[in-house]
Amino acid sequence: MTTAAAPVATAEEKRRIRWADLAPFIALGVIVFIGILINSNFASSANLINVITRSAFITIIAVGATFVISSGGLDLSVGSMMAFVTGIMIMTMNGLAPSYGSWAIVMGAGVALVVGGLCGLFNGLIITVGRIEPFIVTLGTMGIFRAFITFMSDGGSLPIDRSLREAYRPVYFGDFLGIPYPVLITLAVVLLGAFLLYRTKYGRRLTSVGSNAEVARFSGVNVSRVRTLAYVIQGLCVGVAAICYVPRLGAATPTTGQLWELQVITAVVIGGTLLRGGRGRIWGSVAGALILEVIANVMVLSDMVSEYLVAAVQGAIIIIAMLAHRFTSSR
Amino acid sequence: MKYATTRTGTLVSVIALTCAMSFGAASAQESDITIAVSIPAATHGWTGGVVYHAEQAEKEIEAAFPNIDIVLSTASSATAQVSSLEDLSATRDLDALVILPFTSEELTGPVEQVKSNGTFITVVDRGLSDTSVQDLYVAGDNIAVGANTAHWLADQLGGEGEIVVLRGIPTVIDDERIQGFSEVIAETDIEILDIQYANWNQDEAFTLMQDYLAKYPNIDAVWANDDDMLLGVIEAVDQAERDDIKFALGGNGMKEVIELVMAEDERTPISTPYPPSMIKSAIYMTVGQFNGQAPMRGSFLLDAPLITPENAEQFYFPDSPF
16 A cells, blocks of 8 residues: 555554554454343354354455455445356256266366356456446446346256255354364455455555555556456455355355345445555454344344344444444544 | 336337237237236246246147237336336237236336226236226235144144244235234244244345244244245254254245155145245136136135145146246
């Protein structure tokens, strides 16, 4: 994020920035604390493991979205893309199952990554080569991917072959030393994402493109390539999320991943990434995704809110969290 | 977005109609009765089933009665459905319209418009705001879906126990099912521990059931109000390895769940139908009005008998997406 105009940070400013960085984690802590007060079952290991495991999909996709958003872009198609990748993956696995047995799962997973990456590349190229607003392009592909999964499933559900179901199930429900596999996969994706964003030349170029594309261009950064790659990374993350998603319910339906794009963007923004680009916070996005999932969990565990008002309370909590964030960081 | 879809929808139907008209000139003599069928596009399991059964009915009827032409049109929103009605009635002389309206209020006016040309109107599932518009009304009984499940459950649990309920999307359909269910349960000693929305979505049902299981140490039965949600519920119960849950019930008659019933599953021994194939009943009855002059004006409410291993075969459509 070193642009020519960047002021020299004073010691005081540094402290302020650190404090702001911690805000999503503090918010998460507060919500967890409230959860413990409301219902003693909240802190049971079974409940916590459930919540962390099922936040895996949003977290993994949010890592990719952190790249896209900090490059100054936006991807509304992730939810539909995830459903589409899931569909292709299931069809591949079902097709290969008779001849390759359980190996079909590995091959299907490979296909998911390739298809995800290609979907991302498609978004990225139209945005950079076609020079169209990311909002419009991904709104378009959101409809396209959603229609494809509806078409592939005839509007019903596209289940995985029974012979593969048992072999694949542990990828969501199994664990290694008590840590569920989806959590381990999420951790790997997050570490890889953090390394790429904070420790490589590409990561620095990405944020510089996001904060000021013109300045980045004059400093010799290939802006189009950097942006396109961000969408490819997003696509790959969607592929990984699909790999964790399929073993859970074993089917893709036209409602798979519906409105996930909003959850993902919310998680990223709660986490401290700037929606206008120029600053990415991978770990913040992780906290953001957990906050969303924990709020939903606490809502069900508490008896205080009428079922009709749950969504209103969720929305209010998110806004309050953001206001608190702004209040602490502007002091 | 909605505007764009309507525009594309109109464009597609204009193209389709232009083709159909040039075609229609040649075949006009043989098919002298035109029946239009307007239904929602296949966006989830149940509507997917509606589209499937409407297509089946179209094939079967056109094969059986060469003088009848069925025009099928799907719409992705209420506005798109209004546009397609306008297009259909402007370009053809419709003898009958079979419609499953997206929403009651928005479609009442446009359907009235079609009726004013002397078209026979069959309304399916969701009623219009003004019932005098319809000649024939075919629908399932959502209250019975809830009530029949509740009666069965109350019998099995001996009139007492603790249960949880998952609701769908806030709509009349959901309200009626919940009403039918809770009225019957209220007369027993069964306690409904919790009731929350899961939007007829498998993933949300899975998540919600995990939370129910964490919250309540004992649950005797769970009612999911829809079979799509039931599949998510079953997955969550299996994962938690909880054996206090004696029954996990749904409704609608999705084929995966009918398969469970046929296999005499202990936890899901029954389902209750709210069959998407009711569109087929409606099309057949409308054809009867014209072809056999069998009187069909009135209301036809499909019963919601329990689907049991004995009769499951009748409700099972292996080729349907639902």
